[in-house]
Amino acid sequence: MAPSLQAVRGMNDLLPAEVARWQRVERCLAQVLAAYGYQEIRLPIVEPTALFERSIGEVTDIVEKEMYTFLDRSGDSLTLRPEGTAGVVRAGIQHGLLYNQQQRWWYRGPMFRHERPQQGRYRQFHQLGVESFGCAGPDIDLEQIALSARLWRRLGLSGLRLELNSLGTPDSRARYRDLLQAYFSAHEGALDEDSRRRLHRNPLRILDSKNPDLQSLIAEAPQLIAHLDEESAAHFAALRAGLDALGIDYVCNPRLVRGLDYYSRTVFEWTTDRLGAQNAVCSGGRYDGLVEQLGGPATPAFGFAIGLERLLALLALDAGDAAPETPHVYLVWQGEAVMPRALQLAERWREALPDLRLVSNAGGGSFKAQFKRADRSGAAYAAVLGESELAAGQVQFKPLRSEAAQQQVALTQAIEWLRTTLTLAERG
Numbered sequence: 001m002a003p004s005l006q007a008v009r010g011m012n013d014l015l016p017a018e019v020a021r022w023q024r025v026e027r028c029l030a031q032v033l034a035a036y037g038y039q040e041i042r043l044p045i046v047e048p049t050a051l052f053e054r055s056i057g058e059v060t061d062i063v064e065k066e067m068y069t070f071l072d073r074s075g076d077s078l079t080l081r082p083e084g085t086a087g088v089v090r091a092g093i094q095h096g097l098l099y100n101q102q103q104r105w106w107y108r109g110p111m112f113r114h115e116r117p118q119q120g121r122y123r124q125f126h127q128l129g130v131e132s133f134g135c136a137g138p139d140i141d142l143e144q145i146a147l148s149a150r151l152w153r154r155l156g157l158s159g160l161r162l163e164l165n166s167l168g169t170p171d172s173r174a175r176y177r178d179l180l181q182a183y184f185s186a187h188e189g190a191l192d193e194d195s196r197r198r199l200h201r202n203p204l205r206i207l208d209s210k211n212p213d214l215q216s217l218i219a220e221a222p223q224l225i226a227h228l229d230e231e232s233a234a235h236f237a238a239l240r241a242g243l244d245a246l247g248i249d250y251v252c253n254p255r256l257v258r259g260l261d262y263y264s265r266t267v268f269e270w271t272t273d274r275l276g277a278q279n280a281v282c283s284g285g286r287y288d289g290l291v292e293q294l295g296g297p298a299t300p301a302f303g304f305a306i307g308l309e310r311l312l313a314l315l316a317l318d319a320g321d322a323a324p325e326t327p328h329v330y331l332v333w334q335g336e337a338v339m340p341r342a343l344q345l346a347e348r349w350r351e352a353l354p355d356l357r358l359v360s361n362a363g364g365g366s367f368k369a370q371f372k373r374a375d376r377s378g379a380a381y382a383a384v385l386g387e388s389e390l391a392a393g394q395v396q397f398k399p400l401r402s403e404a405a406q407q408q409v410a411l412t413q414a415i416e417w418l419r420t421t422l423t424l425a426e427r428g
């Protein structure tokens with residue numbers, strides 16, 4: 001036997017039982033997003049490499065070492081998207097949707113980063129992201145954070161912690177950058193290789209380091225929040241007052257800088273202490289400069305992304321596994337002559353009752369073997385069609401989940417019987 005092929009390391013299969021849980025969560029998220037007037041946008045998974053270099057920032061973990069980048073057959077450098085915002089902005093500019101208008105969009109899908117796979121950190125993972133364009137004030141920051149808080153509530157999740165910080169404007173950040181550079185330069189000997197490289201090109205990135213040996217040095221570093229410009233400080237104060245008014249708890253974390261370069265003013269993260277080191281479930285913030293930086297009109301923007309694997313892992317801690325949706329009916333039939341009639345019947349029922357979940361037996365088998373499959377399918381009823389039923393123009397419905405008696409129904413009445421027994425809607 002040839003050696004069996006395996007999925008790529010860090011890229012996971014989602015088997016049907018797992019997908020059922022994802023679909024339930026995704027339905028719930030989509031419902032809340034619609035309630036806030038956000039519309040779904042669907043974009044390519046592959047983008048020109050330059051898009052990510054120009055948006056995420058060249059001196060970031062993602063661009064320096066995590067991207068799946070390759071030359072296609074025409075020699076163009078392409079990258080599997082490591083995050084969603086850059087593509088959303090690219091599309092907004094390309095289709096002229098960001099001129100003097102407000103947009104509220106969301107997206108969902110796989111992202112790719114060549115990181116070290118571990119619990120809660122994968123090479124293909126999924127995000128649901130929310131973006132809004134054209135709103136400069138703290139009201140949209142508040143709206144999106146309230147939206148995220150409602151998502152957790154709707155999913156029955158509690159115990160998530162909201163961490164908040166402000167990065168100011170590019171100007172106040174530049175001044176702070178000098179302070180930070182002076183501070184870390186004085187401690188250059190204590191830095192690791194990554195941080196030493198960043199010291200001159202992008203010292204803020206050092207604050208985002210996950211190296212445990214650097215944490216005390218980072219904790220003592222000057223804080224950006226103490227060097228905010230006046231307008232950013234007012235923006236931040238208004239957001240905090242709004243969160244208080246809405247009863248959303250938060251903690252200010254002056255170390256929160258986020259792993260991408262494009263943020264300005266508000267940044268936030270929802271974290272948990274129930275998932276070990278991979279503690280961020282959702283993160284985002286304001287990125288007022290990005291649209292212009294990518295060649296569009298100056299447009300304020302705010303967004304966040306949820307790591308769906310981490311969200312699902314968190315939900316599973318409380319809920320356990322959910323079963324996939326089971327069929328209403330499993331059609332048991334036998335006899336070569338019966339085959340076309342059985343499948344024809346199944347087609348008619350599905351045609352008349354769009355919500356009916358009907359599995360038709362395939363691959364033959366004795367009635368006994370078929371009933372075993374019917375039982376394993378989780379169906380509520382077996383519908384039985386043999387030569388004698390067919391001759392009599394009837395079908396038997398046998399309840400599989402209760403002791404109730406089997407019922408004989410005329411074929412002409414079967415759709416009506418199914419509709420009322422299973423309380424299904426008719427074709428509209």
Ligand code: ATP
Nearest residue numbers: 115120121122125259280281282283305306307310
């Ligand atoms: P982390 O600090 O955990 O590396 P990040 O700052 O790189 O996260 P973002 O780029 O902001 O994360 O992505 C938003 C969310 O996507 C994160 O909060 C997290 O839940 C999730 N996420 C990021 N990277 C991964 C990954 N490799 N595997 C699974 N989920 C991820």
Ligand code: MG
Nearest residue numbers: 061062115259
């Ligand atoms: Mg990361």
